[in-house]
Amino acid sequence: MKENYTIILVDDEQEIKDRIRSKIPSNSGFEIIGEASNGHDAIELIEKMKPDIVITDIRMPYIDGIELATLMRKVYPKAKVAFISGYDEFEYAKEAVNLDVVSYLLKPVSTQDVLTFLDKIRKSLDYERQLIFNQDKLNEMFKAHQPVLIENQFQSLLQLTKITDATLNRFKIYDIDLERGQFTVGMIEYQQTEDVIEMEQLRIFLLNVVKQLFQEFGRTYTFNSTHGLVFIVHQDEDITVDFDQILYNIILLKKEYSKLKVRIGVSNTFDNFKKFHNHLQQARHALTFSTYLNIGSIIYYKDVADQDYKHFYISKEELDKFGYVLRFGSKDEISELLAHHKQIAKDSINQEPLNKEHYLVNMTQIMYDFATGINIDMKSIFEKDILATLSAINNVDELLDTIETMVLNLMDHAQSITKTNAQSMLEQALLYLEQNYHDPSISMDRVCEDLGVSVSYISTLFRKLLDTTFNRYLVELRISKAKERLKYTSDKVYEVALAVGYNDVYYFSHSFKKETGKTPKVFRNDTETK
Numbered sequence: 101m102k103e104n105y106t107i108i109l110v111d112d113e114q115e116i117k118d119r120i121r122s123k124i125p126s127n128s129g130f131e132i133i134g135e136a137s138n139g140h141d142a143i144e145l146i147e148k149m150k151p152d153i154v155i156t157d158i159r160m161p162y163i164d165g166i167e168l169a170t171l172m173r174k175v176y177p178k179a180k181v182a183f184i185s186g187y188d189e190f191e192y193a194k195e196a197v198n199l200d201v202v203s204y205l206l207k208p209v210s211t212q213d214v215l216t217f218l219d220k221i222r223k224s225l226d227y228e229r230q231l232i233f234n235q236d237k238l239n240e241m242f243k244a245h246q247p248v249l250i251e252n253q254f255q256s257l258l259q260l261t262k263i264t265d266a267t268l269n270r271f272k273i274y275d276i277d278l279e280r281g282q283f284t285v286g287m288i289e290y291q292q293t294e295d296v297i298e299m300e301q302l303r304i305f306l307l308n309v310v311k312q313l314f315q316e317f318g319r320t321y322t323f324n325s326t327h328g329l330v331f332i333v334h335q336d337e338d339i340t341v342d343f344d345q346i347l348y349n350i351i352l353l354k355k356e357y358s359k360l361k362v363r364i365g366v367s368n369t370f371d372n373f374k375k376f377h378n379h380l381q382q383a384r385h386a387l388t389f390s391t392y393l394n395i396g397s398i399i400y401y402k403d404v405a406d407q408d409y410k411h412f413y414i415s416k417e418e419l420d421k422f423g424y425v426l427r428f429g430s431k432d433e434i435s436e437l438l439a440h441h442k443q444i445a446k447d448s449i450n451q452e453p454l455n456k457e458h459y460l461v462n463m464t465q466i467m468y469d470f471a472t473g474i475n476i477d478m479k480s481i482f483e484k485d486i487l488a489t490l491s492a493i494n495n496v497d498e499l500l501d502t503i504e505t506m507v508l509n510l511m512d513h514a515q516s517i518t519k520t521n522a523q524s525m526l527e528q529a530l531l532y533l534e535q536n537y538h539d540p541s542i543s544m545d546r547v548c549e550d551l552g553v554s555v556s557y558i559s560t561l562f563r564k565l566l567d568t569t570f571n572r573y574l575v576e577l578r579i580s581k582a583k584e585r586l587k588y589t590s591d592k593v594y595e596v597a598l599a600v601g602y603n604d605v606y607y608f609s610h611s612f613k614k615e616t617g618k619t620p621k622v623f624r625n626d627t628e629t630k
Contacts, residue, residue, distance in 0.1 A: 104131040105225055108149060110142040110156035110168065111184060116209070120155065120184075123214040130218055139163020139171075146176050153221060155205065157184045182221060184209075250274050254332070255323040263374045278373040281318065282335050284343070285367040285376065286310075287383040289328040289390060291360040291492050293484075302358045303329060309350055317341045327384055328365075337371070347398045361492045363390035366400045392455055395494050412445050412459040423466045426507065427473075434507055442500040456499065460490050463503060467510060474514055481513055482506065525553060526561045537577050540603045544570040578602070579615045586624045593620045 107130055109117045117135055124130055134149050136142035138160050146154060154172065158165035169181045182203045205217045253271060257263065268278045288306055293299055307322050310331045314320040318335035335341055347364055354362050365386030367379035382401035389395050389404045414422075418441075425433045441459075448454055464487045471478050478486065486506060493499045528551055536542050547570075548555050562570050578600040585596045597608035612620050 104129055105152040105222065106131055106133045106149070107153045107155060108132070108134045108136065108142065108145055108151040110136045110139070110154060110160070110165070112137050112157065112160045116157065116184065116207070119209050120205075120214060123209065123211045124218065125215075128215075128218055129222060139165075139168040142168055143171060143175070146172065146179060150176070151179055152225060153180045153182060155182045155184060180221065180225065182217070246274060250276070250321065251323045254321050254330075255325075257376060258325055260377075263376055268373065276319070276321075276334075278334075280336075282337055282369050282371050283373055283376070283379070284333045284335075284341070284369045285379045285383045286331045286333070286347075287325070287328045287365045287380070287387055288331070289363045289365070289387050291362070292488070293360060298358070298360070302354075302360055302362075305357050306350070306354065306362070309353055313346045313349055314341070328387070330380065330383075332376075344398070351397050362397060363387055364398045365390070366398065368402055390494065391457070391491050392494060410448055410454055412448060412454050412456040414441060414444065414459055414462070419462050419466065422463070423470070426466065426470050426511070431508055431511060434511070435504060438500050438504045438507070442496060445496045445500070457491075460487060464490070467507065470514070471510060474517060476510070476513055476517065481509060522561055522565065525551070525557075526565050529558055529561070533574060533577055537574065537581060538599055538601050540601050542574070542601065575611060575615065579612055582608070582612060582620070583616070583623065586620055587627045596620065 107124075109120060109132060111117050114137075121132055124132065130153075133151060134145045136145050139156075140162050142154065142156065142163075154168075156165040156168055160168075163171070165183055165185075169183075172179055172181060182205060184205045184207065203217050203220045205213060250271075253274070257267070260267065271278055288310075290299065290302055290306070303324070306329055310322060311320050314331075314333050317339055318333060318341075321332045321334065323330055333341060343366060347366070350364070351362065365383040367382035367386075370379055382405075386399040386401045386404055389399055390397075418437075422434075422437055425437055445454065445456075445459075467486065468478060471481075482489075490499060490502060493502060529547055532547055532551065533542070544555055544558060548558050551558075559570060562568055562573060566573065568576075582596050582600045585591055585599060586593075589596075591599065593609070594605040597603075597605045600608075602608035602611070609619055612618075612623070616623060618626065
């Protein structure tokens with residue numbers, strides 16, 4: 101360790117450098133090992149001498165003190181920087197706080213100023229050295245960081261193709277002997293969500309629960325992998341661990357903490373840690389069954405290694421029927437179809453895992469096609485991806501009930517949009533008639549052509565939304581307009597007829613009497629009398 105802290109002085113005035121040098125006592129713990137008159141020379145000297153401190157004037161030719169401090173942070177960041185400045189430069193010097201400048205020495209320099217200045221620097225440097233060289237402090241830091249170091253050590257195993265004796269020896273510095281005992285590898289897969297904080301909180305919760313529940317049976321090591329949270333239970337050979345009960349308790353505690361779904365894959369127990377990778381693969385393989393129906397949240401490799409499975413298969417005819425009913429059928433028909441699907445699934449399981457992927461892909465595609473056809477954005481209805489949501493369910497009743505809820509929700513949106521579109525189109529047709537009823541040639545064909553819709557569609561809108569026909573509505577509109585003219589104008593009857601779209605006055609009179617029970621002339625006379 102160095103006996104004295106070393107200093108390089110940088111100032112374009114030799115008098116200033118001499119004055120500072122003269123005021124540093126020989127027993128101060130500081131030693132001046134070099135001088136420079138400008139920033140250029142200072143950089144070369146700093147690289148060569150590697151001082152602990154550089155005391156530099158702020159204002160110098162070529163490269164000033166601020167620029168020098170900036171360069172030092174890049175090329176020699178370990179050295180501390182202190183500034184010499186005049187009173188008029190002090191505010192300017194304070195701007196250098198982000199350059200980690202440790203102190204300022206104001207001109208003119210007095211002996212007391214220098215001693216106070218050096219004492220402040222010494223305290224900063226002593227503290228740093230204590231952190232670096234204090235063995236007790238290092239041991240304390242090692243102990244504090246040991247959980248993270250152990251986790252990193254286990255995580256590094258994922259990058260290895262083979263575990264050797266040297267690999268196992270690296271763990272012994274953490275008092276972990278992987279050459280003794282038995283091991284079981286578990287992998288926890290949790291539901292993904294856009295809420296990163298929620299997932300991270302669940303991960304930490306699971307870490308703590310796993311360690312707590314397994315602690316009485318030996319040591320438990322945990323670390324992250326790209327496929328899920330990995331845990332290794334390290335137990336003595338004469339200890340029996342009730343994995344079923346512990347893992348079941350983990351699931352129960354998780355349900356109290358979070359709604360996110362969790363699956364746990366568990367390897368066979370083994371006694372040679374060099375085979376860790378094989379058993380990690382077992383836990384991963386067990387989790388591949390997690391999306392199957394008739395599979396619980398805890399999956400042991402020994403239970404699925406040689407297990408057969410079936411596909412939840414619905415025929416093309418059944419799928420086509422579902423698509424048709426979704427478009428043209430009722431909610432009751434949808435519920436009936438899905439109840440039939442549920443029964444097919446239950447009949448197919450027969451105590452074997454049932455792969456639902458084929459079924460879900462087809463059903464979600466039908467829903468997306470339906471939504472696309474009527475310009476519905478699925479994201480506006482469902483917050484999460486429906487395929488991901490359904491894939492996380494491995495209970496038949498829950499799966500089909502969730503699909504039913506989704507489909508009925510989709511149908512409600514579709515009906516709402518259809519009703520809104522239909523109402524809008526009807527309003528356009530009514531406005532068209534209001535503006536053109538006086539035209540004798542107006543007809544449903546012409547209205548439909550101008551509005552760009554089919555005759556059958558407009559006919560259906562009048563019938564369903566107004567409970568009338570196009571022609572009946574047009575007649576009622578024309579007679580209503582005629583009544584207004586007969587009541588408020590002195591137009592002759594034939595003029596009224598022409599004004600409301602009738603070329604034939606006799607046909608107008610016939611239609612008017614049929615609607616009102618009176619001829620146009622009698623209607624006017626009765627109105628005038630009143």
